[in-house]
Amino acid sequence: MRRINTIERPFCVLPDARRAQEVLASKLSATRLAAGFGRRIVIRDVDLAIEPGCLTVLLGPNGSGKSTLLSTLARLLPPRQGSVLLDGADISRRPTLEVARKLGLLPQQPPVPEGLTVAELVGRGRFPHQGFLRHWSRRDEAAVDEAMALTGISHLATTDVEALSGGQRQRVWISMVLAQKTPLLLLDEPTTFLDIANQVAILTLLRRLVRHHGRTIVCVLHDLNMALQYADRFVFVKDGVIKHTVADPKQCTGAIIEEVFDTSAIMVPHPQTGLPVFLPRYPDAQGAPA
Amino acid sequence: MTPVQGAGGGAHKASLTLALGFVAVLFGLHVLQGPRNVPLETFPALLFDRSPASFDQFVILHLRLPRILAVVMAGACLGAAGFLLQTAMRNRLGEPHILGLNAGASLAVVVLTAFPLIPLPVAAKPFAASLGAFLLFGAVLALSAGGRDRFSPVRVIFFGIALSAMANALVSAILILDEDTLEQLRFWLLGDSAGVQMSAIAAAAPTVVIGLVGAALVMPRLAALSLGDNLARGLGASVKRTRLIALLMAALLSGSAVSLIGPIGFVGLVAPALWPRLHNKPSVAALLLVTLSGAGLLLAADSLAAGILAPRELPTGALTGLVGAPVFIWLVLRTLR
Known part of the structure; x- marks a missing residue:
């Protein structure tokens, strides 16, 4: 089989100042949201307004409920309490085809x-x-x-x-x-299982869609550092509730990371952009892996 | 520019022409086939002169033509029903006979023949058979809906076979106790096309048309469903509604086929399996292709059943079983590794 080079674009960080001429209007928000599977409630008390024209990432430890939150926002899961509003109307009451013209969804690892x-x-x-x-x-x-x-x-x-x-x-x-x-895109872990070049290419593309094509994107990401380099807004989820919502990567502090991920981390700025990168903190220099 | 897609009419043109040609040739051969040698000159005369003066004309118009039409209709229905079941359940082993639709339809017909509560008009038979198919398959689905592997192919097939066995046992019990009904339905229960009346064909026409048109309309939704439940929902295709419509249409089509020539197995399995790249591309053209293939397969089987031991005839259902069962085994070995 022919090998095809997947890296079409070099690594690049777009200047933040350039905004799309017009942001495609569509607003997604959740109020007092609770959802889950069977008897288990996975997320609760979620109040969230997705900022139009931004790349928002949902971050949190495994099993924290990020994917459940994304599925509920995308009307795949019915809420137990509260509601998801798309342009002011309850998403579960709107015709599903009409919603599909405003909101696109990519689940995790589709077959x-x-x-x-x-x-x-x-x-x-x-x-x-x-x-x-x-x-x-x-x-x-x-x-x-x-x-x-x-x-x-x-x-x-x-x-x-x-x-x-x-x-x-x-x-x-x-x-x-x-x-x-669709003006809105919801993506569940679009970079998981990809090598670094593909992760960079996909995240660059998502940013381009936000900056130059007026799309609003919400995605679940596992790689905290990658998320910090590319996204505009950060929603930290832990044990099914939103712990922090941060509108600037530079406001993501070690304290937040420690609280959400239960692990100690050192923040270093990216040499080119100054955006934060988190590295594991060891109890002492000897405790570091050889 | 990207290649033709969506409606996909162009992509299947060659296959459609081939299938149509195949059906036409088999149709022609079948009309000529039979214990009585009808000279070719009789055929042009049929077009202009409808007086039942000659016995040759009677044989063609009242014995062979109804039989062949019934076979074409039933084969088309089974092919389309198989395709619907396979795409709606994402299960390549889906087929009206294996999943219990045929057994449900047979049971309904046998019950109504043995215990005629009200004198049942001929026109109601296909609807009754369809209802039986729908109820039995509904029970199969209800049983296989639980658990983590909801509607997994193995579960659906297992419950389909189990409930078919139960329905067939009821049919046997009724027929053992009621000799009149047994006499009436003995051959029909094996799948038999000889002696089909024009009235039965006319009675089945509405359910066949509703079933095929409904199937064509649900094809784009099934194409969305082939991407998985979550993506289908994201695209705005309701998974439950799509499945329900597809299964209703499959029940109507199976019921029509059973009411015409009895429970016939494996045509619904083999017709879509002839085109293995079609399963994830449900479209109107794809439906047409499997429908024609089903008609062609059953025509071939019926021709063989009538001719292989001539002048004696085998029931058509026995022949499709002989050919279809090995295909089923081969598909199981390939699909369920």
Whole structure:
């Protein structure tokens, strides 16, 4: 099989000052939200307003309820209490197709369906825009082409998705939600299991979508340091409740990290950007791994 | 520019033409087949002259044509029902016979024949059979909905086989106690196309049409469903509603097929399996392809059943079982590793 270079863009940090001309309007918020599976309540008392035109990350230890919160915001899980509001209206009462034109969702590690080409899979993102008979229109075609160009996979259009590497597959999935053309994007761990080059490429893309295409993005990330380099707003979740909401990476202190992750960390600024990077703190220099 | 997709009509053109040609050839051969040698000159005359003067014409119009039409309809229904079940349940082993729809439909027909509470019009038979199929498969789904591996292929198949056995035991019990019904339904229960009346075909037409049109309309939703429940919901396709519509249509189609020529196994399994790259691409063109394939397969099976031991005839269902069971075993070995 042909090896395809996945790194189309070099590492770059976009200047913060440039904002998109217009932020696509769509507001997502949660009030007094509680949700869970079966009898277990996973998240509770969540009050959250997603800032339009920003890249917001949900951070927290394993099992803290970040993914559950994202699923509830995306109407996959019905709330036990409270509600999720999309543009002021309860998301669970709005027609699901109408919601799908405003809010796109990429779950964690979706199974790759056999026998689909990249273009076919990306085209599935057009479902909520097609009419009753679902005719494939020129607008659908343009949306798919644009989505593939944005993630740098246009040259793979006729390749089978199964034949792609993990990093390329993730770009295909992101293209699919981009083809959905929604102002809001909710992504569950879009960089997990990817190597550093692919993580950088995906996070750079998400930032570009926020800065230059007016999208509002919420994603769950596991890599705290990566999140701090790319995101605008940080929501720290622990034991199912929101502990901190921070609007600037530089306000993320060691104290917050210690409280949320129950681990001691040293903050060092990134040599180029000054943004914080957290490293493990050892009890004494001898305690450090050899 | 990206290649054709979405509606996908263009992509399947060659396969559709092939399948249509195959069905047409089998149709032609089947019309010519039979104990009585009908000369070819009779056929052009049929188009212009409808007087039942000649016995050849009677054979063609009243014996062979109804039989072939019933086989084409039933095969098309089974192919479409199999495709619906396989895509809605994401289970390549889904099939009306294995999942219990055929057994439910048979039980409904046998019960109504043995205990006619009200004189049942012929036109109601396909609906009754569809209702039986729906109820039995509903029970299969209710049983396999629990647990972490909800609707896993193995669970659904297991409960399908178990409830089919139960329904078939009830059918046997009723028939042993009621010889009249046994006489009426003996051949039909094995899947038999000989002696189908035009009235039965007309009666099944509404359910066949509703089933096929409904199936075509639910195809785009099934395409969204093939990405998994969560992505389907994210795209705005309600998972429950999509499954319910697909299963209702599958029940209507299985019920129609059973009411026409009895419970026929494996056509619903083999017709979609002929096109292995179609499973994650439900579209109207894909549905048309499996529908034509089902019709072609059952026509071929019926031709063989009638001709292999001529002048004696085998029931069509026995033949599809002989050919289909090995395909099922092969698919199980490949799918459930």
